[in-house]
Amino acid sequence: MSGGFAGVDVGGGGIRVRVESGGESAYGEDAAPVPRDGGRVDLERLAARIAAVVEDAVRPSVPAVPERFAGMAVGVTGLPGLVRDPETLWRALGERFGLGALVVAGDMVTTHVGALGFQPGVVVAAGTGVITLGTDLDGVWNQSDGWGHLLGDHGGGAWVGMHGLQAALRAHDGRAGGSPPLLERLTARFGHPLDLVALVYESASPAHHLASFAPSVADAARAGDPVARDIWAEAGRQLGQTAVAAATGLDPVFSWGGRLFDAADLLTEPFQSTVRALLPGARFAPPRGSSADGALALARAAAGGEVRPHHPYLYVFAASRSRTGAEAAPPPPRTR
Known part of the structure; x- marks a missing residue:
């Protein structure tokens, strides 16, 4: 064959x-x-x-x-x-x-x-990290973000997971802004917070572990936790800003890809509303x-x-x- x-x-x-x-x-x-x-x-x-x-x-x-x-x-x-x-x-x-x-x-x-397909436009790729490409696959190549979880990737899976874990640890400490529902999910997934610290800081791929908590943040958001919902709303806003930054010189057509968008309405609504607010003529094409x-x-x-x-x-x-x-x-x- x-x-x-x-x-x-x-x-x-x-x-x-x-x-x-x-x-x-x-x-x-x-x-x-x-x-x-x-x-x-x-x-x-x-x-x-x-x-x-x-x-x-x-x-x-x-x-x-x-x-x-x-x-x-x-x-x-x-x-x-x-x-x-x-x-x-x-x-x-x-x-x-x-x-x-x-x-x-x-x-x-x-x-x-x-x-x-092979059409021009802007596509946000959001999984563990985030990178956005606006291109006509010829002379225009606009990259936005993609700088890794320490320097960028704002709104990506590691970003969502990190903010969720930070809110959980604030609840563990008794500090303001914490989320008890996220703390419950942290302990269910990773054990004691000290076990989480060892896992993340000793890992060759900390972003992978941070992003693994993003589905738990989505679960908490859908269960009504306001802290978790705010994290997803801010993630969508960050992705929207990144998308608009990559649209220079292109017809304002926007799409998306990557497993983070499995969060559906938690992410797509703030993402699209941010793009529309910054670029009123924007059009959206669901990924093929x-x-x-x-x-x-x-x-x-x-x-x-x-x-x-x-x-x-x-x-x-x-x-x-x-x-x-x-x-x-x-x-x-x-x-x-």
């Missing part, structure tokens, strides 16, 4: 893949944190995990793992900024899967394509698909030679091109 396509979404919550081959579709997931090396994404370890998820996803769904994938696309968190050498994924995955073409892009690019869907669409387009690189957001490697397979970069796009 040959000619399959694979879309890979690598975010703070793990790896998700979508594979199409021989008329069959397969899905796979690895929920472990993204491997790091000195703060950067460890691409060699990541490649091994991607390969395992793709192969495990395909085996139950199709007779055999495809001998050759015509195209694969990987949307990876931390690109640009925390990905040192995207060609590492080409070297590790190209021969293993007989790739005709590989796209390595920021997960904000695959989320954008998943949400809007996920980041993995966007990666799959990029894989198909790359196999047909329809994707060109836009550094530092999108790299294209192909077996038919230069010795390394890397396509030469065009003039730098306008970024902000």
